[in-house]
Amino acid sequence: MLNKIDLSGVWKLSLDEEQKGRPSAFEDTMELPGTTSHARKGKRSEEKLTGSLTDEYKFEGSAWFAREIEVTNELAERAVFLHLERTRMTTVWLNGEEIGSRDSLNAPHVYDLTGRLRPGTAELTIRVDNVGYPTKGGHMTSPDTQTNWNGITGAVELRVYGESRLEELRTYPNVGEKSVRITAGVEGAAAAKLRVSAESFNGEGFHAPEPAEFALNGSNVDVTYPLGEEARPWSEWSPELYRLKLELLDADGEAVDTTESVFGLREFRPAGDKFEINGQRTFLRGKHDGLIFPLTGYAPTSVDEWVRVLNISKSYGMNHYRFHTACPPEAAFAAADMLGIYMEPELPFWGTVTVPGDENHDQAEQDYLISEGYEILKAFGNHPSFVMFSLGNELWGSREKIDSILKGYKEFDDRPLYTQGSNNHQWVPELLEHDDFFCGVRFTRERRFRGSYAMCDAPQGHIQVDPPSTLTDYDEAIYPSQVQAGDGEEGGTKQIQIQYGTEMKTVEGDGGGDWVSPLPVLSHEIGQYATYPDFREIDKYTGSLKAENFKIFKQRLEEKGLGHLARAYFENSGKLAMENYKEELEAALRSRKLAGFQLLDLQDFSGQGTALVGALDAFMDSKGLITEEDWRSFCDNAVLLARFPSYNLVGGDTFRAAVELSWFRQEAPGALEVSWSLRSGSEKMGEGVIAAEVTANGDLFELGGIELALPNVDAMQKVELTLRLNGTDVYKNYDLWIYPANAAADFGGVQVFESLTDEAKALLAQGGKVLLMPNVSALENSIEGTYAADFWCFPMFRSISESMDRKIPVGTHGLLIRPEHPALSEFPSETHSTYAWWNVVMNSRSIILDGTPSEWEPIVQTIDNFERNHKLGLLFECRTGGGSLLVCAVDADAAGESPDGRQFLSSVLNYARSEKFAPTFEIALEQLERMIR
Structure with a gap:
């Protein structure tokens, strides 16, 4: 040019x-x-x-x-x-x-x-x-x-x-031979030679290979340019780039036109259960991206702006971007080249791939989509960051046609790795002949490799339904030790209802069955833990897009008399969501057979019901819920992990944990030491050092174990397990809880009723004290107890569940706790949900207290979603009927089977017996009966 x-x-x-x-x-x-x-x-x-x-x-x-x-x-x-x-x-x-x-x-x-x-x-x-x-x-x-x-x-x-020019330039790096193959078409007859030169940049040093000249024969260029022994490879760890200069020369050696192109010397390929970059194993820590830029309403085309955005993601441990049914502008690839980010654009399609004769077949649309793929490859294929390509999101339809599209792309350009799509044929996936990797959420109904699922896609994930531990990984799901009889749907077809975009659809579930992927497996759109809105964010929308949704949500909350709790709802729901993400990402890192994950999302998603699922807001600014350092402690190229069966421990027992290291840095760690300690405040319960030698990289390594006799404790204690890889920035903190061995739910001396019977009312009328523990399964005006944060957002999945005639999601965001209240004096708590509350919450319901004065705040309140905004009480008290009433909507028998549940009940019962049980807020008994029914 x-x-x-x-x-x-x-x-x-x-x-x-x-x-x-x-x-x-x-x-x-x-x-x-x-x-x-x-x-x-x-x-x-x-x-x-x-x-x-x-x-x-x-x-x-x-x-x-x-x-x-x-x-x-x-x-x-x-x-x-x-x-x-x-x-x-x-x-x-x-x-x-x-x-x-x-x-x-x-x-x-x-x-x-x-x-x-x-x-x-x-x-x-x-x-x-x-x-x-x-x-x-x-x-x-x-x-x-x-x-x-x-x-x-x-x-x-x-x-x-000029008089001649290059068209459709392609660069094919060859890491083994330290060279780059260059192909192009030549337009115009003035050029006789091609002069090639290159200079490295974006690295610590400088390298300029010797220029070379090539005679042109005909209208095509196909030459190999040697880079020399000092050639510098491109990767996430060292994103070395070369600026290639291509000069067309006339017969006299004068330049008639010049083309410049940036390339990186790299080879990104599947290798068993992982991807390799230049022969080194990597683990993809990916972020979904839908090109959300609220100030403009469109994606930036400035390299500097994309460097800023991608650098934020890198600061949270990300090395991979998957663009949902989208392809970013050139600047995004250029910035990813500079920062070492692995990019995966996707065709702008989310639907069913049909063939002639199918109902609703649209040949023109299909031809267009296929042509878009070729346009993307031609426009951006030279970027070293462009390593993967997907045909779309959650596609259904003809596997044969999908595979034929893959085949055509691979024949046209074999540089990126290809996949049929992201989470195709969700319930009955199969590998296709021309797949290079697999991206999904399950192989069969039970072989799931993600921590959370929508209720309409039940069974849900381990974070939503299993007692909390750090033992879960997905190796058995990805590579089962034996075939699970009945898992598959082999032979014939079966009609199934599936989530289809933001709606539902009945499809033929052909295929499926038990199979093991010989290719790398990525987990699709993991996480999706929502937080309550932060209404302070409204003022940030000064550009094209306005947060009318936030304004409406704020108004709804205020109309329910709960506006004063907005900040507390946001912060405490957010703390729970971050803990959910920690377990989600650690479970992925504990999985040796997993090649990586694609998070949905590091940032909030502005649409599809308003899904506030990020540690960052839609502007890629921190929401103040977690620091970059703490996020990287469970999402980075080096992460310490401890495996133990429960966060809830009993004094006098032995605590055991296996310590592992997920290590995907460029160099092996070699001889290392991990310092560990278990502390309760300033009191040290135990400490030690684990010494190991790790001479490889790109894997999960077992370092050793922790074994510690826990002291007998008289009171519940929160303790912190800290791991630190000495001499590095790698650390990990886990909050644990120790309970007295003799903690028991002693109901002696407490007047306990399942309902407001005549006897209970008479006792209240005498100025007595009553503990109401309703049969939670019989409560009508209530919301089911669930620990994990709401999946994606309640409005969208409520609608999908209704259309599929499936169970409505619970839709809550954890607890808002008043830890200073004497009812919890023996159950010390944070203001947000922690694992000490898991058994209590999972065996509870929260009673809807709508319409009651704002000054009546439950001791333990459940945070509802922004659509319903119910005032929800799990544990609350009042003056009513002349006496004092404490309501605890927990199944005591079920909760009491665990040490944490027994401790909670003990604290509540001791409070109910005490003089401190003296509520001041008064409510009419008739109004209370209408709510507790």
Whole structure:
């Protein structure tokens, strides 16, 4: 390329919502690059959405842009192309003559103006349409993510070339031979030779291989350029890059055109149960990305902005990005090249792949989607960070057709690794012939390798239903020691109901059965632990998108008289969610047969019901729930892990834990020491050092064990187990609880009733004290107790469960506890849910106390979701009927089977016997009876 002529700036604008055609006059102006929404053009939207952010100036239709350009004599004689980096569907006119149309959502729109330009002034007109797409567009056009914007983002320019030029340049690095193969087409007859040179950058040193010249024979280039013995490989640990310079020379050795391209010397490939980068095993710690940028409503095209965003993810231990039904702009790949991030774009498709003859088959859409894949490969395939490619999200339909698409892509470009899609055929997955890796959540109903699932996809995960421990991994699910009889659906087909996008669908569940993947397995969209909204975030939405959803949620809470608890709801639900994430990610790291995970998500997801599932908000800012360092203690290339059967211990017992090290750094750790200690506040209960030698890397290593006789304790104690890899930044903290061996639920001297019987009312009328422990299974006006944070968000999965006639999710966000209350004096607690509460909560229900005064705060309250906003009491007290009433909606028999449950009951019962049981808030007995029924 000889030159670029920047066309950014002010363009004439006409908005044509009804698509009537070319305007007779342009009534407005707008700066390009940009979008109509961000420029606040068109009618202001009256919408106030709850399921996503609201595009304040949403415009759908045809946006016409026009401007004059000056054409010099030299420009008129050159090869000139109009380059629109990222847009929607476009049509271009030059001086009123239609040049053509383009419709890629992912790749630049390029128009050949060669021979059409005349010296003087020319008028360029561009129509951008954001309706009538050949496909729905996935998260490329979704209001849930970057919105269905209209405009042009990134470069808007004329690219000027010499008498010859290279087209469709590809670089094929060869790590073993330390060389790069270069292929391209040559347009024009002026070039006789190709001169190749390169310089390294983005590393600690500098390397410049010797330039080389190659004679050109015909219209194609296919040469191998040696980099020399000092060649520097690219990886997550050392993202060394080369700037390749390709000069076309004429017969006299003069340059007629120059092309520059960045490449990295790398080989990313599947190797058994892991991926290898340049022969070293890596574990993918991935982040889902839907191109959510609330200030603009579209993805940035600035390398600096993507470096900022990707660096944030790296600071939280991420080394991988999976783009959900989307492909990011060029700048994202360039930034990932610089930072060593493994990128996986995806076709903009989320649905069913059909074949001719199928109902609703759309050949035009399918052809378009397939062509988009080729456009993505051509546009971005040279980036070393582009290592994986997916055909879409949760696809169903013809496996044969899906595999044929894979086959075509691999024949066209074998550089990235391919997968049929993310979580395809969810309940009955199979590997296809041309898969390079598998991404999903289960192989069969019982062989699950994720910690949480929606209720409509039950059975749920171990974090949601199993007593808390650190023993779970997914090795048996991925590589079962024996076939589980009856797991598969081998032979024939079976109709099953599945979650289909944000709805449901009945499909033929063909395939499935028991199989073991010989390829690396990635767990799909893990986590999804929601927090309550942080309404302080509303003021951050100063750009194109407004948080009308947050405003509505805030209003709902205030209408329930609970607005004063908003901050507490956010912070305490968030603490629980972070603990859930810790176990989720550690379970993945404990799994030797897993190749990595794709988190959903490190940041909040703005749509699909408003899913506030991130440690970061939608702006990639910390929500203040966990530090980067603490997150990396369970999500990084080196993580210490302890395996033990329970967080709840009994004094006098022996605590045992196996200590392991997940190590995926560039060099093996060698001789190492892990210091450990168990402390209760400032009191040290035990400490030691585990010495080991690890001479390999890229695996989970057993280091040794901890065995400690626990002291007999008179009172419940919270203790902290700390592990530290000496001389490094690697550490781990676990909170544990020790209970007295003799803790018991002693009901002596306490008046306990299952319901407000006449006897209970009479006792209250005498000024007596009553403990009400209802039969939780019979409570009507109540919400089921569940420990884990709500999955994704209640509104979306409530709707899906209803459409599938399946159980509605519980939809709560853990506890808000008043730890200073004397009822908990023998059960010391945080203000949020901890594992000490697991057995209590899982054997409870929370009574709906809606309509009661705000000053009546339960001792233990369950945090409801932003749709219902019930006031929920698990443990609460009041004056009523003339006496004092304490309500504990816990199944004492079930909870009392565990030491933590017994300790809780003991604390509550001792309080009920004490003089401290003297509530001051008074409520009518009749009102109470209406609630406790």
